[in-house]
Amino acid sequence: MHSGHGVVLPGHRFVLSAADTMKLDNGTVFGPFQLAYQTYGELNSDKSNAILVCHALTGDQYVAEDHPVTGKPGWWGEMVGAGKPIDTDRFFIICINVLGGCMGSTGPQNIDPKTRKPYGLNFPVISIADMVRAQVLVIDHLGIDQLFCVTGGSMGAMQVLEWASRYKDRVFAAMPIAGAARHTAQNIAFHEVGRQAILADPDWHGGDYARHGAIPRRGLGVARMTAHITYLSEPALHRKFGRNLQDRSAVSYGFDADFQVESYLRHQGISFVERFDANSYLYITRAMDYFDLAAEYDGSLAAAFDGVKTRFCIISFSSDWLFPTSENRAIVHALNAVAADVSFVEVESDQGHDAFLLDEPEFRRVAKGFINSCAEHRGLR
Amino acid sequence: MHSGHGVVLPGHRFVLSAADTMKLDNGTVFGPFQLAYQTYGELNSDKSNAILVCHALTGDQYVAEDHPVTGKPGWWGEMVGAGKPIDTDRFFIICINVLGGCMGSTGPQNIDPKTRKPYGLNFPVISIADMVRAQVLVIDHLGIDQLFCVTGGSMGAMQVLEWASRYKDRVFAAMPIAGAARHTAQNIAFHEVGRQAILADPDWHGGDYARHGAIPRRGLGVARMTAHITYLSEPALHRKFGRNLQDRSAVSYGFDADFQVESYLRHQGISFVERFDANSYLYITRAMDYFDLAAEYDGSLAAAFDGVKTRFCIISFSSDWLFPTSENRAIVHALNAVAADVSFVEVESDQGHDAFLLDEPEFRRVAKGFINSCAEHRGLR
Incomplete structure (x- = not known):
């Protein structure tokens, strides 16, 4: 059904060109298109050590290396690397820029072959x-039948849940975060x-x-500023900035x-515009709004996981008010209802939703413990 | 120092024209200027039954009557009226459009006499x-030495605190809310x-x-939409709209x-623009940002209330995350530190910050109890 070929770009940037088309949820048939991804570590001989990292709304595939646009370190350096919970010495890590994104996968900024x-x-x-x-096309292309683990935070967690419910045989372990x-x-x-x-x-x-040679900088900046407040917590804002x-x-x-908090927010808005496409922001936020896994299963979240063999670890952060513990606990309850193998940890943190990106020792400990235990069950060394 | 004269406009709209000037916190001398206010009920012969209601950011003096622009009922109809906690049959209620506002008091949209x-x-x-x-100029103009009560929610509560700390002899009772x-x-x-x-x-x-014959509708609409989310609570949004x-x-x-919540928010943005001035929004939000009562007293909130004789009732709402209970409790602690007469109630509600404007029976009960008890102590019948 799908054919594709992989291209290696300078600096180990991979692009899969899907020559065929794909039917989308909105009913249209889309394609051809490209998917840009990065990998870290080595795929083992039986292809059983692959971890798919799913990125969040404004993330991308540059998980554990400097970002080619901003020059800043990868967004999940706390978690992915040699000796880190997602250990590049043991696992083969894949991260794919989402469809609709703006870092190499086909999105609104790319050329429509029809027009x-x-x-x-x-x-x-x-x-x-x-x-x-x-x-799935990328994972097929890489010849991986079953991912050892699928993980990600925020919108990444939504993708993890979608993987675990739709591709049950292809996910050994799943760790949706926040x-x-x-x-x-x-x-x-x-x-x-x-x-x-x-x-x-x-x-x-x-x-x-x-076409107008313009960028909606001010609008995208304001969008980012608003969103950024929701990624933090009131206590963290107070601790960091207070009324300084x-x-x-x-x-x-x-x-x-x-106020420092104003200066900080303005900077967040301005720097975001340099690296992100406004239309991609519209499309990806819309995809998140539409996400309702239970609705795809007649309103039963448990039904979404019926028959699942995947081992789950659900992680939330106590001060996350955007994706609060209650929403994560609802996932746990659904998994319990189908007797899935699930553990759940609410990490104490004042860092809000962004905690999954930040230095959170307890979070890293939980993630490492889960991944190592799953690796043992999977017979990985 | 200040002279003024009152004008009665059609529909019992009062305007005080302050012929003199006033020194502002920013060091400039401002004036002349106008203050528009409304009153309800009758001032008694010894002028001891006056309640000053202070309005919030986007409120105005139309507390308990139809709004002249929108035609909607007054913003505090739940609280102010015959037989209501702030009883127009017993008390003389005053509400003054804040300086910088856009409903008759001098604000950025008015003509600068200099230019x-x-x-x-x-x-x-x-x-x-x-x-x-x-x-204070309006209260002086009305010949009221001591207000029986000063009350208000949100930014109104900030004004109540300012009254109670700066004009200690002029406030018998104070009820800052949320x-x-x-x-x-x-x-x-x-x-x-x-x-x-x-x-x-x-x-x-x-x-x-x-001067350009324009209105920044889109910007002000987005500002209102953002703010409006913060006035509600996640549970209330879920209950009202969910993912409908x-x-x-x-x-x-x-x-x-x-989604209904999108439609609702867009309506909030559009209708707000019809009744509010964008520059007033800038100035009034800035005044709130700058508010830090303790800073005016070398960082000691207790010092702000030193020697106060006023009776206080502090009210917060459990689901208010904008002006949370913790901030209100800080006021209580400061008042306790100076042995003030203070009661404190956190009202259980899922309606968020806006609860003070909505049908909240426990809130009304608490307010009524406090006001009646203070009226008794004041010898009002």
């Missing part, structure tokens, strides 16, 4: 399931604000900004960034 | 203390996002949109408002 112009809003609205369908089986009303609301900020920017030009002033001893009685 | 053009960004950055200073003695880093961050959305709108024209779709049986795979 020879960038897709813009002609790009199809995709789902988390579509992202995972595309990932995730949810559905996007909540509050989360949809925050995404909607971000999208409206982008749509309100005249430089967005109905999604056709590339930025390079001044008294407030200016003006609209400059008097 | 004969709208102030725009030439309006001085004001503080909560400045708002209260201006209110408030804080300082704006937190998270709250500053959310305000900053809203301001950046307004500043990013080309129709804002550097604050000079009136808006007038459709399946998602559209597009960027329309598929």
